[in-house]
Every structure is written in C-alpha cells, then in structure tokens.
Amino acid sequence: MGFHAFTAAVFALSLSLILRGSALAHEKFDDQFNVVWSSSNNILAYDDSKEVELSLTKAGGANFQSSDYFLYGSFSVKLKLIHGESAGTVTAFYLTSFGENHDEIDFEFLGNETGEPYTLHTNLFVNGTGGREQRIKLWFDPTTDFHTYTIIWNHFQILWLVDYIPIRFYRNLEDIYPGSYPHLRPMVVSACLFDASAWATQDGTKPVKWQYAPFVVKYKNFAFEACEVQRDGSTPCDHNYRANWWEGLYYQKLDEERRDQVMWVVSKWKIYDYCYDNKRYPRAPLEPLECNYNVPWVW
Incomplete structure (x- = not known):
C-alpha cells in the first residue's frame, strides 16, 4: 500500500468511527430531505439501502436538499457518477444558503466524453460572490464504484476531501479580509443533476448527447455531523463550538501529512486555479488577496 493509500485508509477508519453515530443512519429519505425540483420519476429513493438515484432526461433533472439548516x-x-458518455452534465453535492447574498460550498462533477477522465470542480461563494473555482482530474474512475466526498466547514477553515484525502482548503481570514469567509448564514445540504451544456464540458463545446439518456447518478450514505440551526436562529454550539470534533486542532490547519497530500493533488491533478487566472485577475497570484493564504507551501 502506497503512502497516499495508507494515510487515506487510516483517516477513513477514524472518520468512519466518528460518523457511525450519525443521526441520518436510521431515517427515511422523506424525513431528511425535501425535493426542490424533479421531472417525473427523476428521483428514486431506496430507504433500505440509503441510496438515492437521480436521472437526467430531456424533460429535466432533479434537485433535493436537507430539511435542516446547519x-x-x-x-x-x-x-457513483454517470457511467459512459456524460458530456454536458453536472452532478453536484454542496452546501448553500439562499438570497441575493448567499453562501455556498461546492463539489461539482463535470461530465465527459466517453473515455476521458472526469473533472471535479470546487467553488466557494461568500456574500453572493463566487469566482473561487479550482478544478482537478480525479485519479480513479468515479463511475465504477462509490467514492466518498466530504466537506468539513469550521471556524478556522474549509476542507474538501476525496476518499478522505484533502484536495483543497480555504482559511478563515475574516480578521484580515472581512466578507471573505462563510460564517453568518446557515446552509442546507443539497444534491442535484442537471444539463449544463453551455459550460460544463470543454467550455461548452460538448453539449449533452440525448441519445445516451437517461443519465443516472447514485448517492448513498449521507453523513452529517453538524450544528443544526434551531427555529429561533440559535445553534447547539453557539458558545461551546470548540467541543465539536470538527473544530479540533486536527481540523484547524493542515499538518505536515495533509499538506503533503494537498501538494500531491496540486502537482499531479490540478488543471485550473482561479488564483492564477491572469485574464480574470490581472494581478494574480497577488490578487484575489486570500490566494496567498490558501496554498499549502505557506504553512
């Protein structure tokens, strides 16, 4: 077993022990989630296997979100992503608030032509402003088996993880750059599958090929360990948030091992980073200002 496989396995074991007690484990789909939009039969939920199947046809796709806010x-x-031809499609797993100045933390999987690797697109919106995209190619085929995707969001940083390997982090710099970190607006957990022919694959040059429809993606084993917002707007960790495991020292910054993992992803798999897009940001990487604090080699 190689270095990355070993560390991922160890981290997976520790996290699985933590998440085993998730409140979602024994709930039915309708108790956890609300359907936001769906064409006929485009959401199929199987309570016995904890699996949710979304499909995309010419009639449309589907979107559901958690009943609770966090x-x-x-x-x-x-x-498990769409097998075979998937150009023009986007599968998403993300956190979002609502309104003009919404916050959002994204995993988006951009469809591909048959035989090409999937692209994983991550982004962050704060106060209604996004434009913080990064893209990587996955180092495995995400269509042949289930893989685990995790967002850890705390008072110190956001971590995006694939099979428990951190692929990206974003530090809380509110003290330096106010309005740069999501910390005020509770968010729901959302999942969707939709037609994004205009931009998803090769900058929109490869639209959905409807002859291959329906396109099917499968979600399962949702696990949320989080501060649920109550009806009065309070949360159970307003005052003692440091007692929560996701706020612990291990998740407040990257240690040497996880810094090496992020650098491995950056060096081998990253294909786009807004911090180095000189067309959008002529002074990159000096601006956007948060970029200089969100690279692993500065730790």
Whole structure:
C-alpha cells in the first residue's frame, strides 16, 4: 500500500468511527430531505439501502436538499457518477444558503466524453460572490464504484476531501479580509443533476448527447455531523463550538501529512486555479488577496 493509500485508509477508519453515530443512519429519505425540483420519476429513493438515484432526461433533472439548516460541521456522501458518455452534465453535492447574498460550498462533477477522465470542480461563494473555482482530474474512475466526498466547514477553515484525502482548503481570514469567509448564514445540504451544456464540458463545446439518456447518478450514505440551526436562529454550539470534533486542532490547519497530500493533488491533478487566472485577475497570484493564504507551501 502506497503512502497516499495508507494515510487515506487510516483517516477513513477514524472518520468512519466518528460518523457511525450519525443521526441520518436510521431515517427515511422523506424525513431528511425535501425535493426542490424533479421531472417525473427523476428521483428514486431506496430507504433500505440509503441510496438515492437521480436521472437526467430531456424533460429535466432533479434537485433535493436537507430539511435542516446547519452552521459548521462535517458533511459527507458516497457517489457513483454517470457511467459512459456524460458530456454536458453536472452532478453536484454542496452546501448553500439562499438570497441575493448567499453562501455556498461546492463539489461539482463535470461530465465527459466517453473515455476521458472526469473533472471535479470546487467553488466557494461568500456574500453572493463566487469566482473561487479550482478544478482537478480525479485519479480513479468515479463511475465504477462509490467514492466518498466530504466537506468539513469550521471556524478556522474549509476542507474538501476525496476518499478522505484533502484536495483543497480555504482559511478563515475574516480578521484580515472581512466578507471573505462563510460564517453568518446557515446552509442546507443539497444534491442535484442537471444539463449544463453551455459550460460544463470543454467550455461548452460538448453539449449533452440525448441519445445516451437517461443519465443516472447514485448517492448513498449521507453523513452529517453538524450544528443544526434551531427555529429561533440559535445553534447547539453557539458558545461551546470548540467541543465539536470538527473544530479540533486536527481540523484547524493542515499538518505536515495533509499538506503533503494537498501538494500531491496540486502537482499531479490540478488543471485550473482561479488564483492564477491572469485574464480574470490581472494581478494574480497577488490578487484575489486570500490566494496567498490558501496554498499549502505557506504553512
């Protein structure tokens, strides 16, 4: 077993022990989630296997979201992506608030032509402003088996993890750059499959090929360990948030091992980073200002 496989296995074991007691484990789909939009039969939920199947046809795709709102926590799901031709499609797992100045933390999987690797697109919106995209190629085929995708959002940083390997982090720099970190607006957990022919694959040059429809993606084993926002707007960890495991020292910054993992992803698999897009940001990487604090080699 190689270095990355070993560390991922150890981290997976520790996280699985933590998440085993998730409140979602024994709930039915309708108790956890609301359907936001769906064409006929485009959401199939199997309570016995904890699996949710979304499909995309010419009639449309599907979107569902958690009934509860959260402010900080760990949010995880297993996904098996569309097999074969998937150009023009986007599968998403993300956190989002609502309104003009919404916050959002994204995993988006951009479809591909048959035989090409999937692209994983991550992004962050704060106060309604996004434009913080990064893209990587996955180092495995995400269509043949389920893989685990996790967002850990705490008072110190956001971590995006694939099979428990951190692929990206984003530090809380509110003291330096106010309005740069999501910390005020509770978010729901959302999942969707939709037609994004205009931009998803090769900058929109490869639209959905409807002759291959229906396109099917499978979600299962949702696991949320988080601060649920109450009806009065309070959360159970307003005052004692440091007692939550996702706020612990291990998740407040990257240690040497996880810094090496992020650098491995950056060096081998990253294909786009907004911090180095000189067309959008002529002074990159000096601006956007948060970029200089969100690279692993500065730790």
